[in-house]
Amino acid sequence: MSKSLNDDLFQKILSNKKSFQDESQEPNENDLNEVIKNLDPEQLNMLAQLYSNKEQQSNTQNDQKNFKTFLPEPGICFKTKNLNNSQKVFLNICQSSEINSPKDITEQELLKLIEQNDPENAAFQFRVPMSLGEAHTELDNAGVGCVAYDICINPDFLDKIQKIPTFMGFLMSIVIDGLQDKYSIKLDRNCKLLKNKKFMGQIKEQFIRVKSKPLISEMEKNENKKSQELEKPKSQMPKYKIFREPHDGDKVEFLVAEIELPNILSANSIQLDIGEDRILLNTRSQLYHLDIYLPYNLKQEECGSQFDKKSKVLTITMPVQN
Structure with missing residues (x-):
């Protein structure tokens, strides 16, 4: 005789498997198999559907916890065009205190970064936090889409x-680089600032991440260790280079970082974490520390690294989300 949907053990099967780990005693595997074996095809389909719905609901709740919505305020507006179809494009540069401010550098410091690198590589050195919203269709003053x-x-x-x-x-x-990479479009870089227009269309809500995976777990320290930590000299930032592949074109497949660590003997001394758009590196000897943001979102699970003992160079390969 088939088990009904009200059976306690059957309900446990429908619950997320992780709930078993929170109980002092897990259900006997043979009992679970016996329940499943006695189900008819209709109940098996119901079981699969209910479990699928629970997984989707759990994922949705997690996504909602990790992101929050906010409504930007108008700022300034640029006009350009899509080079693929000559369609008019407006870039609304809006504002919100929900977005962090970049580090404060002078115009001379920015010019020096651009002169030392090309503008794209300079973006690695001076990261500007921003939120890129989805495209929305509007009508211009002439009624043209x-x-x-x-x-x-x-x-x-x-x-x-x-x-x-x-x-x-x-x-x-x-901004143009980011839009082109995110939406696979080609924009004219000759943008025109519209003096009498702060925003094209209607302001829409945007999402920002409010909770992310910690890059490095904090280690518990007692007060004596904290005092010793303050007495140690500051770590130095190692020399590094970051390349994009392919080197030319609008689409970036992956980034390659080469970090020089001349005083490191083996990879065991390196503590490396790759965030969604961030590289965080420390060494156990505290000789080196590197914390940089990248202008691309990475496929974290596909990133890899290798340390060459002869050249003392750490190479990190980071596939880019497209």
Whole structure:
């Protein structure tokens, strides 16, 4: 005789498997198999459907916990076009205090970064936090269809780019790169700032991540260890280079980082964590420390690294999300 849906043991099967780990005594595997064996095809299908729905609900709840919505405020608006179809494109540079401000550097420091590297590599050194919204269709003043993208930055940085043209040009360069990589489009870099327009279309909500996987777990320290830690000299930032592959073209398949660690003897001394858009490196001897953000989102589970004992160079390969 088939078990009914009200059977206690059957209900346990429908629950997430992780719940078993929280109980002092797990259900006997033979009992579970016996229940499943006695189910008719209709009940088996119901079991599969209920478990699938529970998994989807759990994933949705986790996603909601990791992200929050916010409504940006108008800022400034640029006009450009999609080079693939000549369609008019508006770039709404909006603002919200929910977006972090980049580190405060001078115009001279930014120019030095650009001169030492090309503008794309300079973005690795000076990362601008931003949120790139989805495309939304609008009508321009002539009633012709166009596309608008909302790019949200910190209000203080918005004020800075309006006062210093160098920062304005740098921002628009990385905005266009980001939109092209994220949405596989080709935009004209000759953008025009619209003086009398702060926003094209209607402001839409955006999402930001509020909880992420910790890059390195904190180690418990007693007060004596904390005091000793303060007395140790600061770690130095190692020299590094980051390349994109392929080198040319709009689409980036993966990034390669080469980090020089001349005083490290083996890979066992290296503590490396790859975040969604971040590299965090420390060494057990505390000789080196590197914490950099990347202008791309990475496939964390596919990243890999290798340390060459002869050259003392750590190579990290990081596939990029497209």
